[in-house]
Amino acid sequence: MTDDVVIRDATSGDARAIHAMLLxxxxxxxxxxxxxxxxxxxxxxxxGRNPAFRALIATSSENPVGFVLYFxxxxxxxxxxxxxxxxxxxxxxxxxxxxGNLLIQxxxxxxxxxxxxxxxxxxxxxxxxxxxxxERLGFVCKDERLFHLTGEAFxxxxxxx
Numbered sequence: 001m002t003d004d005v006v007i008r009d010a011t012s013g014d015a016r017a018i019h020a021m022l023l024x025x026x027x028x029x030x031x032x033x034x035x036x037x038x039x040x041x042x043x044x045x046x047x048g049r050n051p052a053f054r055a056l057i058a059t060s061s062e063n064p065v066g067f068v069l070y071f072x073x074x075x076x077x078x079x080x081x082x083x084x085x086x087x088x089x090x091x092x093x094x095x096x097x098x099x100g101n102l103l104i105q106x107x108x109x110x111x112x113x114x115x116x117x118x119x120x121x122x123x124x125x126x127x128x129x130x131x132x133x134x135e136r137l138g139f140v141c142k143d144e145r146l147f148h149l150t151g152e153a154f155x156x157x158x159x160x161x
Contacts, residue, residue, distance in 0.1 A: 005099060007106045010055035010067065015043035017064035018055060025089040029124050053086060056106055058099045066090035066099040070107055078118065083111040085121040100133060122146055 010018060019039040026032045045052045046069070058066035068088040075082055085107065090099040104119075111119060121139070123130045131141065149157060 004060050005065065005097075005102060006059050007056055007102055008059070010046070010057040012043045012047035014055070014057050014064065014067075015039045015047070017057065018042050018046075018067050018069070021064065021067050021089045021091065022087060024091070025087065029127050031124065054110075056103055058090070058103055064091070065097075066103055068103040068107055072114070072116065073120065075118065080117040081114065082116050082118040082120055083107060083114075085119060088121075101137070104137060 016039040019037065019042050022037065022042075023032070023035060026035045046055055053069050053071045055067055055069045057064055066089060068085060070083050070085045073082050073084045074080070085104075088100060088103055090097070090103075107119065111117075119139075121134070123134060123141075135141070
């Protein structure tokens with residue numbers, strides 16, 4: 001089913017499609033209320049002068065059917081570069097077609113080219129399907145706890161300096 005799927009670097013022209021797939025991912029995981037970003041944020045932060053992330057988009061017949069958003073990181077414990085996958089999603093009508101595999105394979109290839117030796121990501125605790133998908137690829141759950149500092153708490157720490 002992936003014969004006509006093309007994986008390519010996303011461009012600012014893909015920001016609306018990426019954002020739409022983010023909204024679809026949020027809906028699927030019952031986290032719609034957590035999305036504060038806009039297509040303009042995706043365009044500005046990912047495709048401006050100093051991009052905060054890289055993105056790949058999967059297309060079928062030139063229509064967006066999946067994406068992955070990632071950025072480099074460093075593990076002081078491993079002493080190696082890695083890649084953190086922030087988000088990955090495939091369109092619901094293409095789920096199970098192998099697009100997720102293709103996107104991960106492409107990120108691994110690009111990570112290896114850049115000298116990275118690992119991928120890391122987080123899965124929402126209620127997203128059992130994603131957890132099974134990643135475990136099937138060989139990812140191991142480390143059961144780390146994620147902490148977020150945002151909004152007023154972020155401002156309070158910043159202003160305390």
